[in-house]
Amino acid sequence: MGDACGIGPEIIAKWWQGRPAALVIGCPAVMRRAVLSVGRGAELQVVPVSSVGDVAGLAAGDMAVLTPPGLPGDVIDAPLGQIDERAGRAAAASIREAVRLAQQGLVAGIVTAPLHKEALSLAGEPYPGHTELLQAEGAPPGQPPAPVRMMLANxxxxxxxxxxxxxxxxxxxxxxxxxxxxxxxxxxxxxxxxxxxxxxxxxxxxxxxxxxxxxxxxxxxxxxxxxxxxxxxxxxxxxxxxxxxxxxxxxxxxxxxxxxxxxxxxxxxxxxxxxxxxxxGLDQGVNVTLGLPFVRTSPDHGTAFDLAGTGRADESSLAEAARMARLLVSGCQAAPAARD
The missing domain is CATH 3.40.718.10 (Isopropylmalate Dehydrogenase)
Incomplete structure (x- = not known):
């Protein structure tokens, strides 16, 4: 979901169209607000789910939203367009749940909407951004994090x-x-x-x-x-x-x-x-974390607090990130293992 106070939820709501194989990890209430903000309340139903397996039973247009452990119950009250500790905690909790699902093989890849680094810091997270948090969470138990690198691509x-x-x-x-x-x-x-x-x-x-x-x-x-x-x-x-x-x-x-x-x-x-x-062009750029044991991509822009709640945010980079994630997942399934 990304930062609840930024444009992440809205660009997800704009991008979502008949995607039964996709799942949002975050707050259902925040996603409902985003759906309404972008004018899709009449056509898109936010459906809370308790597991990945629940997605299969939904209609093609339904948006499945899984609430992660540790999500602040009042994150919906965090004001749009502002740095808020609750949004930072929600973003971190969503990432950790996504990593857990990827490590268990329940999801094929992760696309992260933008988070705000100051909100992450206010939440007590010692990581300066997505890349470092994903690196730490992606490490097998008892092992040091694998080296990763950030790639930006169009x-x-x-x-x-x-x-x-x-x-x-x-x-x-x-x-x-x-x-x-x-x-x-x-x-x-x-x-x-x-x-x-x-x-x-x-x-x-x-x-x-x-x-x-x-x-x-x-x-x-x-x-x-x-x-x-x-x-x-x-x-x-x-x-x-x-x-x-x-x-x-x-x-x-x-x-x-x-x-x-x-x-x-x-x-x-x-x-x-x-x-x-x-x-x-920001609309076509994708951020890819190389070296993780799972696929992770994201848009190449930030939370754009000035646009939050207006419904005017452009979802193009998120769409490219999702397209890249599917391409990389296909490559992971087809390619031989990398050298040690």
Missing amino acids: DQLKTVLVTIHVSLRQAIEQVTYDAVLETLRITHDSARLWGQPAPRIAVAGLNPHAGEGGLFGDEELRIIGPAIEAARTMGIDASGPYAPDTVFMRARHAPPAHPGEFDVVVAMYHDQGLIPVKYL
Whole structure:
């Protein structure tokens, strides 16, 4: 459901159309409000369910909503368009239930509507966002969380990040040989799920002009370049590091006039990788968490508090996230296991 005070419930209500194989995890009352907000009260029935198995007995147009353990009973009272601790608790509870169902094999994949990081923090969650919470919850009992990476993608460009929700100063410190090499490995192994078993991976430099041979910084010489060489010895088609101000244009795939030179770009930090994709259009972008033991996607926009309750939020990115989730689920079922 995402943050109850944002547009997540509304874009779900807009997107929902004859989807008996889908399930909303969240608050039925919040989803009813969203259905009314987008003007679908006469055609769409919100039906509370107690298990995944109940979905099979519903009509095609019914919206099955499963209330997760720990959902605040008064989350419907949290005011729209505002940061609220109850909404943060509800979002976290919904994610945990979704992960539990995925781990049990009861759902094939998870599509998360936007949550608000400040609301999550007010709820006492130690995680800065979806990715870190999913990583922690997805770990098998007694085992450390598996390394994961954030990918933002649309039809023209895919970028995977070495570092994500940290300050820029911390991001630079976290650009290590191991982090870059692991990002390349995760990207390579995950690409088979969307039909590219041998992706051409371009690696962006950290510094202007990729360091210009050490004139503007030596991370490319000491860290990024050696990690690329190590990846190539593992059979990964990685190249670079390339100047960050041109590599995304080179990778942009917009045939026939502009076929991309690369299939995916590995970027060193959050804004370096996400700005190019978002510039191409928020309505088509999808966030994918690579490395999890289950499929997870989400829209590439936030909670848009200024639009909450207006019914004007655009559901296109959510629709793309759902489409990508189904594609990746199909890839998981068809692809061989990734290397250890």
